[in-house]
Each structure stands twice: as C-alpha cells, then as structure tokens.
Amino acid sequence: MTDATWLDLVLPLLAATALLLVPGVVATAALRVGLVARVAFAGVSGVVSIGVAGVLAALVGLPFAPWQPLLPAAVILGVSMLLRRRRPRTDLLPRERVRWWWLVAVGIASTAVVVLVAFAHVPGPDRISQTYDNVFHLSAIAHILQTGDGSSLALRTMIETTRTFSYYPAAWHDLVALTVQLSGAPIPVAVNAAWVAVCAVAWIPGAAWLAQLVARSSDGGIVALIAMPLAACSGAMPFALLGWGSLYPTFVATAALPVAVGIPFAAWIHRRDRPRDAGTIIALVLAFGTACAAVALGQPRVLATLAVILVPFFGAVAAVAFLRAWRAGGRSRRRAVVAVATGSGVLVAAVVVGFLYAVVRLGLFSRPLESRLGGGQARATQSVADGLIQVLTQTWLTGIGTATAPALLVAVATAVGLFALARTPGSRWIVVSFLALAVLFALAAGSDAVVTKLLTALWYKDRYRLSSGLPVLGVALATVGILFLARLIGRRAVRWRPAIAAVLAVATTATAVLALGATSAATGFVFRLPSVHAGDAVVSRTEAAFFARSSGIIPAGERVLGDPWDGSALSAVFGGREPVFAHVNGQFDADRLVLAYNLDEIGSNPAVCRALDALRVRFVLYDPHQLDGGDPSGNHFPAVHRAVDHGLFERVSRAGDTVLYRIDQCGPLAAR
Incomplete structure (x- = not known):
C-alpha cells in the first residue's frame, strides 16, 4: 500500500x-x-x-x-x-x-x-x-x-x-x-x-x-x-x-x-x-x-424518508383540492368523493400488503417485538428529550458516538425559517415534515419501546439514517430564515449584502464547529490506518501492502481463504485475489461452510479437499486480530483459526502479524 x-x-x-x-x-x-x-x-x-x-x-x-x-x-x-x-x-x-x-x-x-x-x-x-x-x-x-x-x-x-x-x-x-x-x-x-x-x-x-x-x-x-x-x-x-x-x-x-x-x-x-x-x-x-x-x-x-417528507405535502394538496371541489358542488363534489374513497381504499390495501409482508416475509410474530432491533445501531443511548434538543440546537451525533458542538447560528436560522414558513400558505407542510423527522430521530435515539421500534423499523431504528434526512429540509429552512431576517433589516425588501454576510457568518462558524470538533475527529478515527498491528480496525498498512505482494505468489484465478474478520475479506481490494469470504456475514454454500467449520479436518475429512478444489483454493491469509473484537454473535469461521494454530499449513511469507500459508495436503489444483 x-x-x-x-x-x-x-x-x-x-x-x-x-x-x-x-x-x-x-x-x-x-x-x-x-x-x-x-x-x-x-x-x-x-x-x-x-x-x-x-x-x-x-x-x-x-x-x-x-x-x-x-x-x-x-x-x-x-x-x-x-x-x-x-x-x-x-x-x-x-x-x-x-x-x-x-x-x-x-x-x-x-x-x-x-x-x-x-x-x-x-x-x-x-x-x-x-x-x-x-x-x-x-x-x-x-x-x-x-x-x-x-x-x-x-x-x-x-x-x-x-x-x-x-x-x-x-x-x-x-x-x-x-x-x-x-x-x-x-x-x-x-x-x-x-x-x-x-x-x-x-x-x-x-x-x-x-x-x-x-x-x-x-x-x-x-x-x-x-x-x-x-x-x-x-x-x-x-x-x-x-x-x-x-x-x-x-x-x-x-x-x-x-x-x-x-x-x-x-x-x-x-x-x-x-x-x-x-x-x-x-x-x-x-x-x-x-x-x-x-x-x-x-x-x-x-424511500421511507421520502414518504415521511412528502405525505404532508400530498395530504395538503389533496385537502385543498377536495375543499375546492366540495364548495363547487355538483359533478365536482361527486368526483371528489369518489377520489377520496378510491384513495382511502388504495391506502388501506397498501397497509394490508405491508402488514402481510411483515408477517410472512419478515416474520413479524416469529419472536416478540421487544426483542427485535436491539443491536448497536438501534439501542437507545440517550433520552427522547436529548434528541429533540439536538435538533433544536443543531447538535449532531458522529459515527463514533460523540456529538458535535451546537451550531447555534444555524439553529437560529432554522428556527426563524420554521416560523416564517408556518406563516406562509402552501409551505406549512414543510414544517410538519421537518418536525415528523425530528420526532422519529429523537425516538430512535432515545427510546427502546415497542411502538418506537415499529415506527422506525424501516430505518433499522438507526438514528444516523433518520438524522441524515433532516438537512434535506433543514437547508431550505435555514435559507428562508436568513432571507426573513434580511427582509426585516430591509423593511420588507431583501437587502442582499446583509443576507450574504449572514450566510458567511453562519457557514463559517458551522464549518469551524465541525472541522475543529467532533465531526472531523470522528472521520479521522474511522479512517485511521494502523501501521503494523490492525487492532480493532479492518486492516493495517502492513497487512494491506502484504495483500498486494501476495498477488505475486497466489496464481491468478485462485481464491484465497481466511477469516473475513481479520481483514482477509479485502484481499481483492488490495491484492486482486478473490476471497472465499468477501464479507464478515453472509449465507454461504456448502463448500464454504465446510471450510469455515471443518478446515482443520483436512487430513481425515475428504469433504475439505473437495471444497478446496471446487473453490480453487490453495492459500490461506491469516492475521491474529479481529475487526471490533470479532463477531458479537459468535465465531462463524473457527476452523481457519484451529488449522493455523495446529500448524497444518506451510508458511510461505510473512509481514508483521500477517502470514500467507500454502495448503499442500490436497495436491495441486487441476488446470482449467
């Protein structure tokens, strides 16, 4: 690398x-x-x-x-x-x-x-x-x-x-x-x-x-x-x-x-x-x-976020059209009633289909609702009130659990924008949509109740996915807020110089909050590259470079075996050799499962060599670390570790903690 x-x-x-x-x-x-x-x-x-x-x-x-x-x-x-x-x-x-x-x-x-x-x-x-x-x-x-x-x-x-x-x-x-x-x-x-x-x-x-x-x-x-x-x-x-x-x-x-x-x-x-x-x-x-x-x-x-944003808009448009048709009377009124009945029927049908999909495909009742969506991305770590305050003050969670400092000028501009649009016919739906997303975010981040899980299931109850939808409307709200304040200064006529000066102040302070605070620091941590020992990261610099050098040893067209939690899943990314396991999770075929659970039986179980031949594997990449400490649901690739610990394979090359082993027990691969 x-x-x-x-x-x-x-x-x-x-x-x-x-x-x-x-x-x-x-x-x-x-x-x-x-x-x-x-x-x-x-x-x-x-x-x-x-x-x-x-x-x-x-x-x-x-x-x-x-x-x-x-x-x-x-x-x-x-x-x-x-x-x-x-x-x-x-x-x-x-x-x-x-x-x-x-x-x-x-x-x-x-x-x-x-x-x-x-x-x-x-x-x-x-x-x-x-x-x-x-x-x-x-x-x-x-x-x-x-x-x-x-x-x-x-x-x-x-x-x-x-x-x-x-x-x-x-x-x-x-x-x-x-x-x-x-x-x-x-x-x-x-x-x-x-x-x-x-x-x-x-x-x-x-x-x-x-x-x-x-x-x-x-x-x-x-x-x-x-x-x-x-x-x-x-x-x-x-x-x-x-x-x-x-x-x-x-x-x-x-x-x-x-x-x-x-x-x-x-x-x-x-x-x-x-x-x-x-x-x-x-x-x-x-x-x-x-x-x-x-x-x-x-x-x-x-698309669920899009629906939350647009449902108030379509509802407002439909309500205005219905009231106009109702006041007109006659054929217009009858058409409006038919349209409402048809729309209601379609909505009910959609809800029924969605419910049946959740029951049949997702197994809604196969286990209690309270036991679902309890992973790291879904577990509440604060109160609902904390989430609402974060929206109000433009304080956002970062990927490593820390939060940014409040972007107070953005918060003021957004609040003014909400006030201005709440007074503007034809735009009030934006206020409703923004508040709906804010409530969903606060619930996802602050509550583990069954109702919360149902409301936020389409987002995996993930606060980050929900919070990312807020700026979709938030940018427009803050813009309207700045324009509204500029009109106040100009006595109903917008003065552009104050408006531009205001956005420069707002954007500069907000950028400083992010760049000098938790946001840049968080991405710096996520993009860290350990030198030799990967620790809880995916790969280290030494490991990635070793993958690249190993492509000169592993013949083209062969796959390479390894525990994906130790970085070997990225052998194609850095070395151009396809891994047997391209991700730390999956639904794998019988040959791959044999290698995951029975590789160490290579001397006594003929199925191991058959799987190695079928997948065209003769090399193992191994590093003793595991991403984030390993699979929280258990080790699904135990035989790779057992085989290496028992010294079953021939060591070919090494750099730092990372080793390339050759599998000799099954003989050479047949030519294609």
Whole structure:
C-alpha cells in the first residue's frame, strides 16, 4: 500500500463527476431549468443511468464499462421528448439573475468545505473507512471490477453464494467501479473521489434547488448562493453517514432526496401558476420517477424518508383540492368523493400488503417485538428529550458516538425559517415534515419501546439514517430564515449584502464547529490506518501492502481463504485475489461452510479437499486480530483459526502479524 497525496484525488474526482454529469445532462436535456437545477437533475439522473446500465449490461452479457450509462440516459431523453406535448414556455423557477460563474464558484467552494471537514484528519485519499459495513462495500466494488457484473439484481450473490439472483442496490458500487476504470485509481481513492463527486453534483445543488423552490419569492441565484454553503456544513448529512457504517448507499440515496422532494412541489407551483402548460408537468412527472429510481438504486429504505417528507405535502394538496371541489358542488363534489374513497381504499390495501409482508416475509410474530432491533445501531443511548434538543440546537451525533458542538447560528436560522414558513400558505407542510423527522430521530435515539421500534423499523431504528434526512429540509429552512431576517433589516425588501454576510457568518462558524470538533475527529478515527498491528480496525498498512505482494505468489484465478474478520475479506481490494469470504456475514454454500467449520479436518475429512478444489483454493491469509473484537454473535469461521494454530499449513511469507500459508495436503489444483 503506497501513500497517496490529496493531489492524487483530482483525476478520479474529475472522472466520477463526469460519470454523473455527462449521462445526466443527456437525460435531462429536454428540461428547461436554471443552472443549479440543471446540475442537480443531472447528478441524480446520472445515478439512475449508472445503476440501470449495470443491470442492462449484465442481462445482455456485456462487461460493465463507462460508456454504458449513456444508453439509459438517451432512453430517458427520448421518452421525455415523446411525452411532452410541446416545449415548456418558461423556466420552472424565477431566473437566476446572478452571473453563472458566481454559482459555479460558490458550488466549488462549498465542495471544498465538505472535503475540508470530512478529511481534515485523514492524511491521504487512499485511506478506507475501517467499519463493518465498508467491508461489504469495498468487496462489492472489487467484485464488479473482477466479474464485470454491476447488476443490482445479483450483487448480493457475492455473500449469498447459493443464489443466482439476490438484490442489493449497486448504484454506489457501480459509480466507484467505473471511476476506477476511467481514471485507473485504486479502489480506496476512487471511493473517496466518488463520495466528493456525489456531494458536489447531487447533494449541494439539490439542496440549493429545493431552497429555491421554498423561497420562490426571492431571486433564485441569491437563494442558491445562500443555500449551497449551508448544505456543505450540516453535520447530519453528509458527514454522519461517512463516519457511521460507513453508509455509502444510504448517502447516495439521501443526496438524491432534495430533487425527489422538490419535483412534486415544483409541479404543484407550476400547475397553479400556469395550468395550461401540460408539457412541463409531464416532464416533471417523468423527472420525479427518475429521482425515485435514484433513491431506490442507492438504498431503497431511504424511500421511507421520502414518504415521511412528502405525505404532508400530498395530504395538503389533496385537502385543498377536495375543499375546492366540495364548495363547487355538483359533478365536482361527486368526483371528489369518489377520489377520496378510491384513495382511502388504495391506502388501506397498501397497509394490508405491508402488514402481510411483515408477517410472512419478515416474520413479524416469529419472536416478540421487544426483542427485535436491539443491536448497536438501534439501542437507545440517550433520552427522547436529548434528541429533540439536538435538533433544536443543531447538535449532531458522529459515527463514533460523540456529538458535535451546537451550531447555534444555524439553529437560529432554522428556527426563524420554521416560523416564517408556518406563516406562509402552501409551505406549512414543510414544517410538519421537518418536525415528523425530528420526532422519529429523537425516538430512535432515545427510546427502546415497542411502538418506537415499529415506527422506525424501516430505518433499522438507526438514528444516523433518520438524522441524515433532516438537512434535506433543514437547508431550505435555514435559507428562508436568513432571507426573513434580511427582509426585516430591509423593511420588507431583501437587502442582499446583509443576507450574504449572514450566510458567511453562519457557514463559517458551522464549518469551524465541525472541522475543529467532533465531526472531523470522528472521520479521522474511522479512517485511521494502523501501521503494523490492525487492532480493532479492518486492516493495517502492513497487512494491506502484504495483500498486494501476495498477488505475486497466489496464481491468478485462485481464491484465497481466511477469516473475513481479520481483514482477509479485502484481499481483492488490495491484492486482486478473490476471497472465499468477501464479507464478515453472509449465507454461504456448502463448500464454504465446510471450510469455515471443518478446515482443520483436512487430513481425515475428504469433504475439505473437495471444497478446496471446487473453490480453487490453495492459500490461506491469516492475521491474529479481529475487526471490533470479532463477531458479537459468535465465531462463524473457527476452523481457519484451529488449522493455523495446529500448524497444518506451510508458511510461505510473512509481514508483521500477517502470514500467507500454502495448503499442500490436497495436491495441486487441476488446470482449467
């Protein structure tokens, strides 16, 4: 493992940005929108194009390649052109009257703030998040690169080895794999580049576009200049998801949420202002489907966050429409009653289907509810009141359990924004949605009651997943709060200089709180790289470098055996040799189970050699440490340790604690 400098991030960052923007711009070419919306829509559409391309390439037998996302993008463009009755007559938003280069410059500066906060304590871009979830994510990227299969329909077969199809959302892993192919960067560098690129072209412009919609009475360009720095300095998104997990798929899906939330709102605004412009509404309906697909291809469970945010909006729109039709009487009233009855029936049917799925598929009643969702991510560690105070003061939990200092200026701006929108007809639903997410977060973090588990089950009762949804609306709220205060200063006319000065003060103090406090320190700890002894991390520097050198000993096409809890699961990431166990958890086939539980019987049990031959294994990677102290549910790979402790294999090479052993008892592997 070599030491990379942060300059080595530039080329893969450009590659990841191009992979998102180029197909995204093609897919959204039919929409007539401002610059901020153009970038946000393109970033989200790029996620969809990449995820869909991975599925389609696998179905037709093509190895996954960087040019393929252009095909789904062209299809999206073609469909949008066919569905529109005519070209939309006007922009969806007030014109962005500031110079375009100001928007670009502030967007780049905001991205730089994200990089500063996230990686202030990380020496180089080749570091990995040393966390449980990231073992799977890194192995999945290596699996795509080795097999050429980037399909979400089969990604989970990497750890469910008895199945041909097993869904796991692959958009994140596909983006990183294509970044590796396009830039030639190592997987760890490509991971960090892709993370920054998603922040730059999806999260930051998406949050700014939603703020433009919410503050639609103000100039869209100025609103974006205020909102983009605020999106870059929220502790709950994107930083908490980087330190906890690390939850890269959830991060991608959450980055797409502002666009997914904003599109129905934009359609409602546009329909109200220009009821005859059907072309724009049809284009927005297609765009909403694309945004939902981006969320689903990132992490489908984030659709639950989208639902919590949009249910109050759709409820408010439906209530207004029903009351208008009721007052009109006659046929309009009858249609309204039928629509309410139909909608109620669909809602009841959805609840019944969801309940049956929970009973039949998830085994809702197979064990008591109170015994579920009790793992580390779900266990309450504070009170519900503490969670509400954290939302009120913009104090956010980090991935290692510490909390940031309060971002008081952001808190004030958000509170003022809540007050302003509560007084604004057509925008009160935002207040309801934000408060609903706040309550769910506080419950997940502060209560282990059965009702809490039911309410937060779709998020695994994970406070980090729930808290990451709050900035989706929080950025717009803080932006509105700053504009509201600027209007007070200007006596109903917004004075831009005070507004810009205010956002600079808010963003600077919030960034300092994160960078000098718990957020940067937490990510620095998660991305630590022990020198020789890995301790409770996944791998050490010595171990990762040893994996790379071992590829010169282990023949290509052979797998390597090891306990995945000791870092051997990453042998493909650092050494290009596929591990027998690519993750610390999974549902493995009979041959793998024989090696996990009976490897030490190699001299007396013929099934061991048969399994080694079937999986093409003749080498064992071994390191005495275990990630986070080992599997809390028990040791599921005991025979690997017993075989090494009994000295059954020939030692070939060693570096620090890590040893490569050769298995001689079964003879050489047959040639393919």
